[in-house]
Amino acid sequence: MMSIMRSTRTSARAAAKDATHERILSVAARAIRRSGYDGTGVADIMKEAGLTHGAFYAHFASREAMLAEAAGRACAESAAAAADAVAGVPPDMALASLLDAYLSREHLENAERGCPLVALGSETSRQTPEVRRVATRHIKEMIDLVARQLPDWGQPGAHQRALVTVSSMVGAVLLARVVDDPGLSDALREAALKHLTPADR
Template sequence: MMRIMRKPTISARAAAKEASHERIVQAAARAIRRSGYDGTGVADIMKEAGLTHGAFYAHFDSREAMLAEAADRAGAESNDFGARVVAAAPAEQALQALMQAYLSKEHLAGIETGCPVAALGSEMPRQAPEVRRAATRRIKEMIDLVARQAPDWGQPGAHDRALVTVATMVGTLMLARAVDDAALSDSLCTAALKRLDSSGA
């Protein structure tokens, strides 16, 4: 007699826990970009996620574990955005489109949903190893996305140019957000785009 194996169904409780976990990570990914790692507290995140402070340890072993997931999520969101920009542009214009989107006024203003590297780069050396590991993995993905847009992708020169391009983009965004002079902020982005374009990045 043949036995029919049924797929196990996720219980309502497990599904609810997964949905709660997702809300926490989403809230934390926004919060670290908005307030920095040090300005992101467990109580505030749980409140934003609509959960009690006491429920935190049902999802994470520590605050650092939450921050690591938040860093990973923020990096993934940023890279997904970049990949969509690239996919929507003609191949020969993909890198230019990516750089323009990254240094746009919308991205400049969207700290909470934008690139976590520009929002958190100066804080990274002081973070726990698991947080830095998560962020580093996403930074490598960002570099790879830029390198893949080069005609000579796969060659050492393409990777080197991608390193410079990403460093320039991130540094420019950090400076453009740091100053309280709108004209200077615009000039920084315009100059960086002009230089990257003329260098054949």
Template sequence: MKRSTSRSKQATHDRIVDAAARAIRRSGYNGTGVAEIMKDAGLTHGGFYAHFDSREAMLAEAADRAGGESVAMMQEIAARLPPNQALAAMMRAYLSEEHFEAVETGCATAALCSEMPRQAPEVRRVATRRIKEMIDLVSRQFPDWGQPEAHERALVTIATMVGSLALARAVDDSRLSSALREAALKHLSPTDS
């Protein structure tokens, strides 16, 4: 009986974290309230503290979940292709129209980077870890992986991808939005693939 209760509590916890991960990408950290998240998860506000010590603890788990989903998407692409093709495929997927439109399920870094400096340390810590994972994944696609130059190119690649997606979502001009993503993709495309 305890095992069933424990599984049920974990499933409920996961539902809350999933709802929070979508909500922070949709509305930002400050635009996301506990009551809204609990309602989206199909629960009452009163049950929140049975799962989290604080709003910040929930936001940290949501940031981790959202960041993990972004990393997993890129890892799946890298696993299917050889390194000399994987990086270009990751960039195309990241800067695609589908990813651009998928704010609630897309890259948490692009959706939330401007808010990150004002978040609690535990939220920033998990977001930083996920960003480092993205940088490392991109770095591993370069032929000189492990060298400082590959790491530096990975930093620039991630910064350009995230920045381009964030800017593309910020503007109200669809042609400019597409041009931002296309220009980033053109200038980031590896020449040695």
């Protein structure tokens, strides 16, 4: 009986620790996209998560370890959003649906919940190998997702088009966020959308 009670208490503690870890990661994944890697501090993350600074080291060995996990979480959220955009639509409309979502004003205006490649791309090359590995994996997944929506998926030409499409998607949103001219911002997104959307849409 005592063994069962100890096991139950241990399981409850482990579940609580897991839930806290997830809360910290969720906050950190938003924070790095909002403020960048260099602008994201442990104290701010823990405060936003409603936890003490000292509790951080029960979950992460270092700030760098947290950043790598947060980057992974941000990439996973972005990948899920991209998968949602192509799910439930006819195959010949999937790429157009993905482009509409990615190049939308909503994505432009919600950096902290958007694609981490746009929010963090220029900083990522200066981060740890773990962070760069996470970003590289996400880029490859995006390229593969786009390639699978093309009619000649599996052929070299499809892979090449997917490389150009992903580069253009990320670049268009990045530049649209950089400029302080709303008309130019819209024009950048709209031009990319028009150019990348299949002609037979």
